[in-house]
Amino acid sequence: MLIDACRGESSTRELQLYGPPREVLAITAHPLVEAGQILGAMVVIRDMTDARRTDEVRRDFVANVSHELKTPVGALGLLADTISAGGDEAVTLQLAERIAREAERLAKIIDDLLDLSIIESQEMPERDLVPLTLIVDQSVERSRPGAEALGIELVSSPIAATLAARCDRRQVVMAITNLIDNAMKYSERGSRVEIITSTTSNLVEIAVCDEGIGIPSRDLERIFERFYRVDRARSRATGGTGLGLSIVRHVAQAHGGEVAVESTEGIGSKFRFRIPIEAAGAMRMFEAESTKLGGLNG
CATH class of the missing domain: 3.30.565.10 (Histidine kinase-like ATPase, C-terminal domain)
Structure with a gap:
């Protein structure tokens, strides 16, 4: 990177250090130019560990929310289809109870998400x-x-x-x-x-x-x-x-x-x-x- 910078080329690379603790560094090299002449190079190293961890948590959060909501919603759809197809009254009652449980679980996830959002947003x-x-x-x-x-x-x-x-x-x-x-x-x-x-x-x-x-x-x-x-x-x-x-x-x-x-x-x-x-x-x-x-x- 320094050689490239001395030739007038800027470059950025990300380096992962597998600790513990694990760290992520962003390294940028720039040429130092004055009056059209390359005098040398400058290297800037930034610690990106927290930023990358935040990105990772955000991605995981979105994926997990989607999964956790999809599971009970999918179950509700299948149970409703089964009930609509008709059948034994005792079986229908059992399916209705399962629908109630899945709906309760879905409501609990939403309540917990709202509680967590409120707690995090309050200074x-x-x-x-x-x-x-x-x-x-x-x-x-x-x-x-x-x-x-x-x-x-x-x-x-x-x-x-x-x-x-x-x-x-x-x-x-x-x-x-x-x-x-x-x-x-x-x-x-x-x-x-x-x-x-x-x-x-x-x-x-x-x-x-x-x-x-x-x-x-x-x-x-x-x-x-x-x-x-x-x-x-x-x-x-x-x-x-x-x-x-x-x-x-x-x-x-x-x-x-x-x-x-x-x-x-x-x-x-x-x-x-x-x-x-x-x-x-x-x-x-x-x-x-x-x-x-x-x-x-x-």
Whole structure:
């Protein structure tokens, strides 16, 4: 490239470095010309890793959305054709139930896509001072019907009434509910899913622990990507959309926090959701304000 540039020819090449980590570099060589004379050459190296990764994620996202929507839509068409052809009443009823399930799955994919779009588009989520007990209790109650149907025990650790987080309650409850539902999908009947809340000086951690099948180490880095599934067949059978964990990660990051996972195949997984915590003093102010408003309303 330098030789070509010294001859007056510009050129650009892309170089991939297979790390880890993998990097993509764009190298451009230009001739340095003054008064019609070539004085030398200049080489510019740009790191294109993030740009290429963004392009790759965008392509995968479009392909995955198309696939995930096409599957239930195709199933709905085939089932409708079968019903229209007539037949046994019991068979027709079964097909109608399958149509309802596929329609529900399609609606869930669309709802998750909309939730993810809203979370990603917000520069800063709305934040109120919310007791942690309220966040965990609402998440558990949302998941309880599914747990009872699957024969899974939901257990949550005691939480001090003075602990609170300044957050978008709807988003955080949605994130914790997704973690609980994900744990149940990969757990066996008769097992338990435990929600453990702990704190440090400035963070609250809500951990969701299961006794399920675990996650292979090769998949741990990718499970928070949109539509990535460790076990596609099982996820489809349990109604998973492949967006739940991606929503969890975006909610945590939008609140200045993070989500992490530890897992051992055949033993289970532990997902840790961490966001900043409010001090007990702030919670007492919150309680005092609530009491004052209650008195005014009374």
